[in-house]
Amino acid sequence: MTRPDRITRPDRTTRPLPGVEDDAATPGLPPNPHGLNLAASWYIALSSRELHRRPRALELFDLPLVAWRDGIGRPVIMPRHCPHMGASLALGKVVDGSLRCPFHHWQFDASGTCTAIPGVDRIPATARRRPYPTVERYGFVWVWYGGGEPAFDLPDFPALEDDRGDYVGFRFSDASRGTTRQLLENAIDYFHFMTLHGLEMNPVRFEQLHDQADARDNGRAIAEDAWFGVRVDGTVDTWNPVTNPAKWVYSVVTTFGIGTRFKLLVDGWPGGQRFTTYIDDQEISKVLMGITPTGAHRTTQRGWALVKKGNKDWKTFLYFLLFYAQNRGGTRQDIPIYDTTATGGNPTYVRYDSTLVKYRRYYQSWVDRVDADPVRPGGAT
Secondary structure (H helix, E strand, C coil): CEEEEECCCCCCCCCECCCCCCCCCCCCCCCCCCCCCCCCEEEEEEEHHHCCCCCEEEEECCEEEEEEECCCCCEEEEECECCCCCCEHHHCEEECCEEECCCCCCEECCCCEEEECCCCCCCCCCCECCCCCEEEECCEEEEEECCCCCCCCCCCCHHHCCCHHHEEEEEEEEEECCCHHHHHHCCCCCHHHHHCCCCCEEEEEEEEECCHHHHHHHCCCCCHHHCEEEEEEEEECCCCCCCCHHHHHHHHHHHCCCCCEEEEEEEEECCEEEEEEEECCEEEEEEEEEEEEEECCEEEEEEEEEEECCCCHHHHHHHHHHHHHHHHHHHHHHHHHHHHCCCCCCCCCEHHHHHHHHHHHHHHHHHCCCCCCCCCCCCCC
16 A cells, blocks of 8 residues: 555645754754765676676775676675785786785685685685675676675566566666765656656656555565655646647657556665656556765666567567657756755755655665675775
8 A cells, every 4th residue: 555645736836844844953854965875785886797707996885896706607896905915906817716816826715715825824814805795687796785794685677587578678877976865866856857857747646655565566575674665657748749849749758659647666775776667557668777886976877778568569669769768868867967966965855855855764774774894994804
């Protein structure tokens, strides 16, 4: 079941949201931090096709890391520099399934344990590099950030597994100077669909989901406390192609020319999201989005955008073209906003920000779960 936060077209005035009238003084408002502000979660480290047996230098979480594959091809991600003299392990070589330092040929296995030091019989206990938990799926290497073991499994995406034959699509990779939370909360900030993107709907219904059964089209359930879902549902305004051709074209691209009722289902975890789009209750597309947080204000949204195949090849091709235009066009509008947004201040929230405030609280609760990172430079490894 769902509890709607708002039904009908939202009030376009700036009445304060109940309970957030004084954004600087009211207790309980989520912070708006400046900088990395990463939640404990799964993130995309890099594409599978970018990682071969040769070690690769990697910048993630504002840290210098190294990625490599062990003897059976499993990805390993760990601190980049050798605990001996600090040489870059990215300049090393994989030998017999272990990563060998280029300087003195110390070797490290997939657990980060030093297994061999030339000329030394007793290996020091501190001669190790602790790796991050990794999962390789959907053409990406995913890495857990937050310390220790993952708090939940990487969420699934059936459109790239059992249902793969039902979809065609493309990968995307969009770098920005936005923050991780900013890129993720974009789908929760539904009002910008109508202002920035011009998706005019009347009426429009936006609601936070409270039962994962309502998001089952996106995939199997995520760990309950790691899950957040919303739904946008509205009737797209129609336009006369003669008197207003630009808006008519936009409405056709948005609705694929098959109806007027638009619905977007979004759910996800603190480091990624899944989307399904419908027109007149017909499923049109799915998106899997993960985040690659390189550093403070160096963030990339990556993933797959898929359109469901039609009953004719020409229809599939047409849907693909329309979805590609819609997806890439919207991203080109979003990125300049991400790149120039000021963070760290106290936002003035209004009534339609209700669910956005809830999302920010949810996200920050997972920031608070990050353990002191044991693999940061200077920390115990």
